[in-house]
Amino acid sequence: MTDTTPPGSDRVVLMNPGPVMTDARVRAALAGPDLCHREPEFSDLLTRVRHKTTLAAGGDARHTSVILTGSGTSAVEAAVSSAVPADGGLLVVDNGHYGERFQHIADAHGIRTHRLELGWGTAVDPSAVAAALAADPGLTHVGLVHHETSSGMLNDAAALTRIAHEHGRELILDAVSSVGAERLSLAEDGVDWLAGSANKCLEGAPGLAFVSASRAAFEGLAAAPRRSYYLDLHRHYTAQEKAVAPAFTPGIPAYYAFEAALDLALAEGREARHARYTALALHLRAGLADLGLDLLLPPAHRAAALTAVRLPRDTAFGELHRALRTRGFVVYGAQEQLAPDWFRLSTMGRMTTEDVDRFLAALAGLLHDDRTGRG
Ligand SMILES: *Cc1c(COP(=O)(O)O)cnc(C)c1O
Numbered sequence: 197m198t199d200t201t202p203p204g205s206d207r208v209v210l211m212n213p214g215p216v217m218t219d220a221r222v223r224a225a226l227a228g229p230d231l232c233h234r235e236p237e238f239s240d241l242l243t244r245v246r247h248k249t250t251l252a253a254g255g256d257a258r259h260t261s262v263i264l265t266g267s268g269t270s271a272v273e274a275a276v277s278s279a280v281p282a283d284g285g286l287l288v289v290d291n292g293h294y295g296e297r298f299q300h301i302a303d304a305h306g307i308r309t310h311r312l313e314l315g316w317g318t319a320v321d322p323s324a325v326a327a328a329l330a331a332d333p334g335l336t337h338v339g340l341v342h343h344e345t346s347s348g349m350l351n352d353a354a355a356l357t358r359i360a361h362e363h364g365r366e367l368i369l370d371a372v373s374s375v376g377a378e379r380l381s382l383a384e385d386g387v388d389w390l391a392g393s394a395n396k397c398l399e400g401a402p403g404l405a406f407v408s409a410s411r412a413a414f415e416g417l418a419a420a421p422r423r424s425y426y427l428d429l430h431r432h433y434t435a436q437e438k439a440v441a442p443a444f445t446p447g448i449p450a451y452y453a454f455e456a457a458l459d460l461a462l463a464e465g466r467e468a469r470h471a472r473y474t475a476l477a478l479h480l481r482a483g484l485a486d487l488g489l490d491l492l493l494p495p496a497h498r499a500a501a502l503t504a505v506r507l508p509r510d511t512a513f514g515e516l517h518r519a520l521r522t523r524g525f526v527v528y529g530a531q532e533q534l535a536p537d538w539f540r541l542s543t544m545g546r547m548t549t550e551d552v553d554r555f556l557a558a559l560a561g562l563l564h565d566d567r568t569g570r571g
Pocket of ligand 1 (some may be wrong): 341343
């Protein structure tokens, strides 16, 4: 697949975990026609985007997707607030910032939780999840982050879905930073609710998020509590599936871009994209190791799209960010407890091996300046 983005050195390389650098065809699509969202052109676009989203999430004829105009968090919040019944509860599997966010979302909606707080960057022990479910039948749902973007850790969505199902519970997966990059399949892994966004590893423009699930699951929400008006998944499902129109005014240009991005993703193929992301991350990590920099996680736990790196000795993140920004690279800080010592490098989006090589050269130059004394 050829990327039509000119690889000029004036390009700013985005190493933040979304929004990502997009293909020129995705950016061009943003300039599509002005449109009324209640006309057949939008109904057709909506139906195509929903279908292609479901395919990108590894769904089959049993599955469908609801598209929301909002960031990734809107999809996670819509799933949690819509799916957990009034007398149910959520087991929050928390090994980072986005696990913690499940807790905050549940709290905001008055949903009962049990929080399995494992510590950032600590792998999830499946037997602890099983034990928590066995101990509390009122926990009807499990909230899990697939790629915990705060540390770069990949949690085992398939294994934890199996455990949830063995206990008769449903799993809500925050796949915002994994769908597109990781091996993930609604049909094969059986994830009950998958929340994703357009602007990370699916390489669309910011502004759209989605929830994918079985049609039966969406239908089943008819009897569920309405904790939210705008984020009520059943409302969106009914509008998009039955009336074939959005419930509210959609971000139409972002739909144009998302369709172009989904076409590219489906043409590339889920396995090939996973391989591309994995190869690029390994290339970056090898270069960082050559520079003597430490990585946060053991290799087996690392996701394909992000690498958490220890800050070079005596370097504050702000200083590193400024120096790299002037050289054409946007690097990303770590959050909360990891912020003082770590930073993050995303390799999502239309990033090339040459981008990574130029980044490593720029970083090597800075480290060398530091070692020899600036001036
Ligand atoms: C980016 C991200 C989100 C959503 O963030 P938004 O700013 O709402 O798009 C949610 N979960 C994970 C794991 C993420 O990486």
